[in-house]
Amino acid sequence: MSGLAGFLDAARRSLGAEQVLDAPALLDALSLPQARPAALLRPGSVEEIALAVKLANEHRVPLLPCGGWTAMHYGDPAPAGAVALSLQRLDRLVEHSPADMVATAQAGLAFGAFQDRLHEHGQWLPFEAPATATLGGLLATDRSGPRRLGYGTLRDQVLGLTVVNGDGVVRKCGGKVVKNVTGYDLAKLYIGSLGTLGVIVEATFKLRPRPETSSVQELEHDDFAAGFKLVRELVQRLPFVAAVAGFPGKPFVAQLGIDASPPDHARLLRELEAACPSGGARLRETGATHLDAEEFPPRPRRLRAVTLTDGRTVEPALAARLTWPAFAGDFPDQIAALDQLAASHGFGLMMGFFEFPSRASAELFGSLEGGEGAPAPDLDGMVKALRKAGLPVTVTWTAAEQTLSASAFGPPQPAWELMRGIKRALDPRAVLNPGRFVEGI
Amino acid sequence: MPLSATLLAALREAVGAANVQTQADELFVYECDGLTVDRATPGAVVFVHSTDEVAKVVRACSEHTQPFVARGAGTGLSGGAVALNGAVVIELARMNRILEVDLENRVALVEPGVVNVHLTKACSERHLHYAPDPSSQGACTIGGNVAENSGGPHTLKYGVTVNHVLGLEVVLPSGEVVELGGPHGKGQGYDLVGLFVGSEGTFGIATKAWVKLTPNPESVKTLLAVFASVDEASRAVSGIIAAGIVPAALELIDQTIVRAVEQWLHLGFPTDAGAVLLIELDGLRDGLEPLADRVMRCCREAGGLDVRQAKDEKERLLLWKARKQAFGAVGRLSPSYYVQDGVIPRSRLPGVLAQITASAERHGLVNANVFHAGDGNLHPLILFDERDPRQVEAALACNEEVMSAVIEAGGMLSGEHGIGLEKLHFMPRVFSPDDLDAMLRVREVFDPRHLANPHKAIPSRRCWEVKGHEPPKLEPPRRKL
Ligand SMILES: Cc1cc2nc3c(=O)[nH]c(=O)nc-3n(C[C@H](O)[C@H](O)[C@H](O)COP(=O)(O)OP(=O)(O)OC[C@H]3O[C@@H](n4cnc5c(N)ncnc54)[C@H](O)[C@@H]3O)c2cc1C
């Protein structure tokens, strides 16, 4: 029996046939260019996950841990014949101690459901993310939202983790107290590891009181450079919890998040108003309390129409998303350079974003049929050119027709040798998401 | 254990003969760190001045399979810088340059020997500071802070060292130099910066650090709340946290400490109080007054007798001076003290503090408390006389009971001082052999031969593997090792 068949057989016996799904319709629905699972396992406990990982070791079958399946496109392509390992049945809030501002939850719990439970006690995890994303998925991708400015990233809020490593052994790190240097902080390794070292099964978070007043203010400016400068100054001087600026944006638009007591909130509003007296700057209350960098400014997936130089308007489709670390001062030049490189590689820059303090990203559209003399979109060439120009971009998403021959994460770095060692130490047979992370990890 | 002549020659070659000390009277100073009960004589002490020198020294050690241990200011409180098995001490205090301060982007690049408070001083004119502020900040180094993931009073609101380190240059135990992260943070792949911080010198030697600078708050209010007992003060702490208030700092100081500080510094502290809370609030000036009112209400509800506000900056600094000199003041009360560092859920403070006091009394010892109460990070001090073996025994026994109380309350062994040498034998009580095994495997990626600060932070396999999953019985290493 082939590795896969033998594995599925053993999994059916130990997890129950109804938890091993391989109906073609389901698999088709899950399929992404970067991940086409051969089956989906739904273990119901930490022990069952450990068992599944041990079986995968025995039968040499790669596993794709997964939660809400909202970001399975992220990373280099998964190998064929991999089996998805769903965390969705591990969705319990294990413990919430409001007096200690600490909560422990299973990794399959959806972010939205987790927040709802915390809200009942006036507490929250200070993040925005899709409600259907799971805690495990958020931790594995470490895709923290714009509130990073005020609260740091997700990694700063994690107190402890339980994981099933690649050898099928259940291990803990950290604890349930808000300050802790007992043993190495292996949680830092698992956060943002894209599930390549261990399946995260449980996490303990440090919580925050919900702010008394919370709002999102939108600042518009006729001029990008002046608008961006104004936002930088505001963010430097005053304690906004989130700030996202868009490029090119006509007009320029930025969103600023405020979480504060009523007097502080009023003060920040006064400061904002004073900063935009005239000169093309306008302030608008959005009515929302949440910012969403991936959906900024709010718009449908299919974008607003783009007007071509020959006067036609077309509706371009999203072709790729890129992100890179940056200082605010460098962003305008970087995004302008990217805009030009995009054009010469058959893409248009739909939108660039800067999430303060240090995350830049860009969305590209391609396949503008009939764009006069425009080269055919060449994502590979464009990404190479960007990296050559010194912009260390990560490709976080591509449309099905855009392929990438290089790694989504860029060329090898000196420290990656250590990372390979860590991979070997915690997933010796490389059963977890093999090939999906940096340098073939 | 004397070093081989070839190794000594290589070390002298690397840093110059004047920077290699081997005489007993020179080595004596390096026998221990701030925890004076654990001592060992180093094989040599080597003063380094650059990354290149560190790399050469480490490479020489590596070639001779010679253990080595990094040392900053030696203020550590867990025996982390003790040179076991004749290890070579690599003294980094002379690598003390601030290489770059980028005010615009609020990051700085420093050498590991920079004294914590010197960085804050270097950018204070521009209203920035380096946020992690251990009470020892006038002496301890950023490199030591990185190795221990140090905290301090203001880490309650601003986070500990790991939240402020963006990148590191590290000399690996092979002598190879690597960069982890950088001014923008961790970079692609696994978060090796976050992993290195708190690794207690067992992954290699940090030779540069990119750190964040934090803007000074617009406005600060410092309160001193007076209570009849430690119990009431700790209830006030639990109450403030449960009310969803995050002060900048929330420190508890008990009567023994208040009296010791008062006798020494004459700051006007209430010596009849059972305990005081030092509470700092900061932020925009608009919301500070109402916040202070809420905090005062929490204090009164817990039985607070009086809440005073520092009326000016001078008074505020005096209050902090008292807090930061507290350990020093204890030195005037007792020839020796043992300070523990357990962390517990904040709602458990009153019960655990009572247990600690009862334990000290049972052993005929005095217990004093001055700690980061807002984080639940205890620092119970057990006073004793090192010259009296019975008292040493009693202090160690009391220490074991304190740790047990912490563990039973769902706490952890250390909040900021690290495991070092001194808490190793407790590790199997909070981690399973499998958990510890993962930590050792990761260590061995950096340091397969355990040359970098061996026998620290994580107990070695032979300590727990022999008996399978039985929690091992380790003798705590004591006195001269
Ligand atoms: C503000 C914000 C907005 C976002 N908006 C969008 C959006 O509009 N569209 C979008 O597609 N994404 C968006 N994301 C990103 C995405 O939602 C997150 O990355 C999310 O955390 C993925 O969660 P999931 O449960 O869906 O993970 P999955 O998609 O199931 O998995 C994602 C990755 O994590 C790994 N993984 C999942 N669970 C575990 C586990 N328990 N242990 C180990 N590894 C695991 C998987 O192997 C995979 O590599 C947004 C994120 C943020 C913060």
Ligand SMILES: Cc1cc2nc3c(=O)[nH]c(=O)nc-3n(C[C@H](O)[C@H](O)[C@H](O)COP(=O)(O)OP(=O)(O)OC[C@H]3O[C@@H](n4cnc5c(N)ncnc54)[C@H](O)[C@@H]3O)c2cc1C
């Ligand atoms: C009075 C007093 C008050 C204190 N208050 C606090 C407090 O509030 N909060 C707190 O967290 N701690 C506190 N401490 C403990 C101590 O100051 C900290 O642990 C500090 O970070 C140690 O720094 P150091 O330079 O003295 O390091 P050392 O004691 O020299 O070394 C500590 C450890 O770090 C390693 N190390 C040193 N430099 C490097 C390097 N460059 N690379 C790799 N490893 C290295 C050493 O090998 C050792 O294991 C206090 C200590 C005292 C004496």
